[in-house]
Amino acid sequence: MGFSDARAFCRDLQSHPADPVGDQRFLHTLARWAKRYCPWVGLDGVDGLVMDVTGSTHLFGGEESLLHDIHLRLKRAGLSVRSGLADTRGAAWALAHYGEGIAAQDQPLDAIGPLPVAALRLDEKSNVGLQRLGVRTIAELMALPRATVARRFGAEVLLRLDQATGEQAEHISPLPDPPRYQVRLTLPDPIGLEADVMAGTGRLLEKLCEKLKAQEMGARVLSLILRRVDKENQEVEVRLARPLRDPSRILPLFERGVSAIDAGFGIDQLRLVATSVEPLPVQQMTHSQARNDDKLDDLISRIGNRIGLENVQRFLPADSHIPERSHSIAPAAFSEPAGSWVALRERPIQLFPPEPIVGTGPAPPRHLRWRRMSFRVERATGPERISPEWWLTDVNWRSGVRDYWKVETKQGRRLWLFYTPQNPGWFVHGQFP
Amino acid sequence: MSYDFSTYFPLQAKRVHEACGPSAFSFAFALAGQQQASVLWVREAWLSDQINPVGFSQYINPHHLLLAKGKDQSEVLATAEDSLRSGAVGLTVIELTKPIGLTAGRRLQLAAETGKSTGLCVLPDGMGSNAAQTRWRCEPIFDAADSTLQRWEIIKNKSGTLTAWTVRWNAETRRIIVVSETGERPVPQGASR
Known part of the structure; x- marks a missing residue:
């Protein structure tokens, strides 16, 4: 239907550009929120969440109050929600899309029987075919002999039917947890020498960098937390000029901070956290465009940890005739050299x-x-x-x-x-x- | 006696040199322009005068110059030492406001030797450190025809004699050109021979 046709039906219709990526991101946020009800939350299509609330309904006072709670909170957030709750994923899907409410335990057919066959998550062809035969509801489909249904429409229809009734098992795959860039080393005896702490940090750094490498990420800010025997925490923070995951380049930056640490009666736990990470995809090295700014980046990190990363700056051209505004100064770690320098007239140095x-x-x-x-x-x-x-x-x-x-x-x-x-x-x- | 300018400029690598006088900045920029690698300019954050990239773009592409601002002179020296030792930049320019001792000067020399890079301290008149390899006094000279004329004079040299040259800057080729017949040129009144 075109927009003008739609406007003929509904005069106040407004149009907005679709944003599937943004919708998907929002759905992920919603999935993370839904973990307050149960640990198993997955995505269902592009507009739904599927939750396995087995064993967690009693925490909210039963199934009804659980659904009520979900509706209440989402409504407060300005969302309109349809929901279904049943023993099987198929029945719950049918209820959510074509009905509403809760199917009684062990009797899913009672609730979904009167619903149209489309509620079984059938493809378009089988759906239309069944309707042409006069099979409109799920109960009517159940009444047909299984062999004939399979012969006419294939195993797909029966599979979906069995999934709805619980004859066939169906799993919910929850979303993976976001990776945590944090490693820990607990020591049986406290240590206090600088070299020992650096050796421990080196070990942690190797583990952390392997994690970062697996996710193709690079650390931007690292924090080393040293726990002393008297439970006091000492923290060393290292900020990097570029995202990095090379232990041999990061480790020397800790030296200055670690030497300033007060070890007290000894340190018995080291924790290394990458507090800020950025994507760092693996790149093909070529002889023609190999970046050999590595040494310069290391120098910027090193100086930046002494005088502050924002105090290492570079000049960028700006479009103005005012002498003070004809350039801007940006931190070197967060900017790239860009633009060309034009001096229309002679300017002082x-x-x-x-x-x-x-x-x-x-x-x-x-x-x-x-x-x-x-x-x-x-x-x-x-x-x-x-x-x-x-x-x-x-x-x-x-x-x-x-x-x-x-x-x-x-x-x-x-x-x-x-x-x-x-x-x-x-x-x-x-x-x- | 005439000494070949090219034996002294660009400055001897792996050493720290000093420049003073009114034109010390343009000396530093002219030297920076000769470098293939990047240049780090270290100075104190509170200094009110600033270097103007549009102005020095005739010497060096400002994208090749990084600026580090230290809180005080000790931070500036520590930053400069790090930079010289790492060898990541070809030239480290250090703007000094107070005289540095022999220890600090010697540390800079050792760092420059380790990192195989050159250092240049820009300092006010009469504040040199004994550890410097060479010290240059740079003064602009008035000339009716040319507005880039300068007099560069070595006033301290650890391995050689003291000399002076009159030079001018050729903006098209980005080169220092030594002007001959220095004897016939007027010497600025304040300059000491």
């Missing part, structure tokens, strides 16, 4: 916060004093007018437009001065080579 100097009038002064040095201006190039960006508020640019001059002095220094015509004053802003 050093920028100072504007330093006022004595001067009047729009022409550069002949003599100037700056930082207790006096200069004689020999040549001035300019002016180059730069206007503040009105869409951004910048305290430094309150004084209005600026006329920039490159001034070469007899003493040698080449300075970048500016004059603010709207708010007369001269300032030194930078220095050329």
